[in-house]
Amino acid sequence: MASKTKGSSLACFYERSIAKVAARAVYYLLILADIEMEKEFNVDCRCYCGVHCVLKTSWTDENLGRRFLGCPNYRDGGGCNYFDWIDPPISNRKKSTFLSLLRRNESSEVRQHRIENKLEFVEGEMHMLRADVDRLEVERQSLEENLRTLEQKYKFVVYVLIAVVCYSVGRSIVS
Numbered sequence: 537m538a539s540k541t542k543g544s545s546l547a548c549f550y551e552r553s554i555a556k557v558a559a560r561a562v563y564y565l566l567i568l569a570d571i572e573m574e575k576e577f578n579v580d581c582r583c584y585c586g587v588h589c590v591l592k593t594s595w596t597d598e599n600l601g602r603r604f605l606g607c608p609n610y611r612d613g614g615g616c617n618y619f620d621w622i623d624p625p626i627s628n629r630k631k632s633t634f635l636s637l638l639r640r641n642e643s644s645e646v647r648q649h650r651i652e653n654k655l656e657f658v659e660g661e662m663h664m665l666r667a668d669v670d671r672l673e674v675e676r677q678s679l680e681e682n683l684r685t686l687e688q689k690y691k692f693v694v695y696v697l698i699a700v701v702c703y704s705v706g707r708s709i710v711s
């Protein structure tokens with residue numbers, strides 16, 4: 537039973553890893569494609585400001601991964617609203633596949649962050665426990681030292697008592 541659970545969680549882990557790798561691969565392929573396209577399109581396209589267009593990728597749910605040419609200064613508050621799609625509209629099937637890949641990737645990243653936070657917390661606890669152990673060790677050493685001193689005092693008192701008893705017995709024998 538336990539091995540079955542372990543096996544299925546391992547399968548889940550591999551499935552998540554594969555989904556993560558696939559989403560990353562798609563993402564990097566898009567970036568690479570962007571770079572290639574940019575080389576190609578930057579030469580001719582100019583926006584209304586008269587500067588070279590930049591190739592961008594839309595990350596909205598409606599046009600996920602769809603590339604377009606736009607003004608390089610659009611997001612800095614300036615620029616113009618020049619806009620031209622490069623890719624055709626994406627089919628709903630591709631859109632939903634890509635969205636689910638991205639969401640799976642996001643959820644596994646969230647899980648990883650949660651595990652990292654827990655790990656950090658456990659490391660902090662361990663650090664505090666180690667400090668406690670060190671403090672207790674110092675206390676133990678000082679208690680041992682006190683015990684040794686008390687033992688010496690006790691021995692001294694016993695020797696004095698023995699001496700007094702011997703002296704008293706000796707005196708009573710003599711008299």
Ligand SMILES: [Zn+2]
Pocket residue numbers: 583584585586587607608609615616617618
């Ligand atoms: Zn412009």
